[in-house]
Amino acid sequence: MGMRIVIAKPGLDGHDRGAKVIARALRDAGHEVIYTGLRRNPAEIVRTVLDEDATGLGLSTLSGAHDVLIPKICKLLRSEGMNDVIVFAGGIIPDYDRDELFSQGLRAIFGPGTQTKEIINFLQDVSSRKENGEPVGVGEELGWHWQ
Amino acid sequence: MGGIGSNVEEIISNAIGGNRRSLSKLLTIIESGKSIPTNNLGAWTLGVTGPPGVGKSTLIGKMIIEWISRGEKVAVLAVDPSSPKSGGALLGDRMRMAISDANDLVFVRSLATRNHPGGLTSFLAPMISLLSQCGWTRIIIETVGSGQSEIRIVAFADRVLLVEGPDRGDIIQAEKAGIIELADIIAINKSDLPSAQLAADSLQNSLSLSTETAIEVCLVSAHLGDGVTELVESIEQIETDSNRDTIRFRERLLSAWDSRLISHPQFNEVIRALSAGTITLDEALEQISQATN
Structure with missing residues (x-):
């Protein structure tokens, strides 16, 4: 049984080829994917995760606003009590910004050139960790993240 | 989902009290x-x-705005197909209803068919009851828009809106039996396109040949918002048809039967035996019904 995953495009970013490729790959791996469409703000994305009772949230951003939008989304998820949601991101996110995002509770960041298989492997790994009771959610103890 | 089994009662009372997370x-x-x-x-x-692509989700998105302005709380259960190969699904109805993510008076839940025959699961009935109990006054069920689900929707919804587009081909399609006989109202969407009026006229002509009560055909443009207020007003006027109970319970029974069949412990085993040619279809049915008893 796959996971329920929201794939979201936060902020003013009109490029969603990547998000659609990921959504399709996750569907083909047996997951139920809810795609938000373009230009959603953090509150809308968190509302979608809430109403859909998603276990995972994938954020696709290529605009350079990741360092503002992603922490906002993570904080909102925590303030809504959704500490157990697994959050990951992809797109153009420079190495020097990544530690800060991991410290916000992100569990994986995928850059250009990532194979879809790697993302599916990540989801497999993270869900078996979750089953074993390890902290993998956005509001759970930090430490482990992919790679 | 740790601990949910033990305190379902508490989650229910929280959901009725308005907690979205509990409802979800x-x-x-x-x-x-x-x-x-x-x-x-x-x-x-x-x-x-x-049918797919006529603009059901976009139209629902616009109708939600109209209902909210009338003081209603709108919940939508939007059903999309699961992949028969992987079991996964891409649920994209929600993105057409932009208001769904930003308003406390709207609740949208995307559901995958999980390969349930007819495209509508028997879980819809308890979901609808729950939403109603939680104070949602207008509950919309959007179907996958093809095949049997068109009829099966009658099992779960008291009113049926059929959405069609212009350029749906020869009007003889409308003469065929099916959902058109069960629809309470028909909307021709995309009225901003030139052929919409023609489609509405020929559909109306065709329907006027029937001796039964006339079904209203509305022209709308979900894109521009034209005709949406009038459509919602007409939907509000629909008197639910108690004569439909036989069809409703027939479809409910079929749906429940299908659910039981696909969740049967020997379901996959029997399919394997069938495809290997080791049993016949009759033997397969026999095997499943014996195991049920």
């Missing part, structure tokens, strides 16, 4: 096949069906 979790519990206690307090339901 309960829908997941129902979808996973567990039953929870719900009372059907006479939910107001509308099924929206029609």
Whole structure:
């Protein structure tokens, strides 16, 4: 049984080829994917995760606003009590910004050139960790993240 | 989902008290096949069906705005198909209803068919009861828009809106039997396109040949918002047809039967035996019904 995953495009970013490729790959791996469409703000994305009772949230951003939008989304998820949601991101996110995002509770960041298989492997790994009771959610103890 | 089994009662009372997260979790519990206690307090339901691509989701998005302005709380259960190969699904109805993510008076839940025959699962009935109990006054069910689900929607919704587009081909399609006989109202969407009026006229002509009560055909543009107020007004005027109970319960029974069949412990085993040619279809049926007893 796959996971329920929201794939979201936060902020003013009109490029969603990547998000659609990921959504399709996750569907083909047996997951139920809810795609938000373009230009959603953090509150809308968190509302979608809430109403859909998603276990995972994938954020696709290529605009350079990741360092503002992603922490906002993570904080909102925590303030809504959704500490157990697994959050990951992809797109153009420079190495020097990544530690800060991991410290916000992100569990994986995928850059250009990532194979879809790697993302599916990540989801497999993270869900078996979750089953074993390890902290993998956005509001759970930090430490482990992919790679 | 740790600890949910033990305190379902508490989650239900939180959901009824207006907690969205509790409502959302309960829908997941129902979808996973567990039953929870719900009372059907006479939910107001509308099924929206029609072929893929005619604009059902976009139209629902616009109707939501109209209902909210009338003081209603709108919940949508939007059904999309699961992949028969992987079991996964891409649920994209929600993105057409932009208001769904930003308003406390709207609740949208995307559901995958999980390969349930007919495209509508029997879990819809308890979901509708729960939403109604939680104070949602307008409950919309959007179908996958093809095949049997067009008829099966009658099992779950008291009113049926059929959405069609212009350029739906020869009007002889409308003469065929099917959902068109069960629709309470028909909307021709994309009225901003030139052929829409023609489509509405020929559909109306065709329907006028029937001796039964005339079905209203509305022209709307979900894109521009034209005709949406009038459509919602007409939907509000629909008197639910109690003569439909036989069809409704027939479809409910079929749906429940299908659910039981696909969740049968020997279901996959029997399919394997069938494809290997080791048993016949009759033997397969026999095997499943014996195991049920």
